Amino acid sequence: MTTRVSDWLDQRLGWRAVWSALFLRKMPKTNWLYTLGSATLFVAINQIVTGILLTIYYVPSPDQAYDSVQYITTQVTAGWLIRGLHHWGASAMVVLTVLHMLRVIVLGSYKYPREVTWFTGIALLLIVIGFGFTGYLLPWDQKAYWATTVGTRIAEVTPLVGNWILRIMRGGQELSAVTLARFFGAHVWFLPATLLALLGLHLFLIVRNGISEVPTREEE
């Protein structure tokens, strides 16, 4: 019965070819360093799942954000766990992305034909940093407020366009409810949408080009 259903679906969707292309690929002999990309992907999925769960109780307004985070941590069932996974996952994400990038640099995997995979990787790194920067403000405590004051002030020292960038980020000259709304919007809509699109392209190119081989001495 299950074979008939899967045959029926395969004739219409061609899913077996997709499955083979994804999971039955030929792999060169690699090493543990090649698992860093998948580890980053695993943490990214953790961030998406726990992030969605956090939005159930989080309120992005200056008079309620702090209390809603406290409520999640102390009152909601397993809220402390969901928030903890998201909080520590954010740091793990940055560390793993950088380690994965270092592995790509050290083993020369950015070279032909993987240049575009590398470019999408650079964009992914900027997005990961963007997630960290916008997420840091959301608990709306003293640390968040002053870190974002300093962070946006650093952007302001950019020559010529600095004050313009600061006003775009803050939604005015000072940090306010508008800043919190903007950071929340970027954190839960703009950045995730861009991340998913770029990640799709990144993974497609990895399947398309195959994983690079570990460089060896010519005489070996």
Ligand code: HEM
């Ligand atoms: C959200 C962040 C990222 C995720 C989830 C991710 C995911 C992955 C995965 C699963 C692989 C295949 C397995 C592996 O080689 O480890 C891979 C390969 C690759 N990634 Fe990333 N990556 C990310 C960021 C980056 C960054 C920052 C760069 C570089 C700037 C980069 C460049 C590459 C390249 C060039 C490959 C092909 C490696 C090869 O063929 O040996 N990635 N990535």
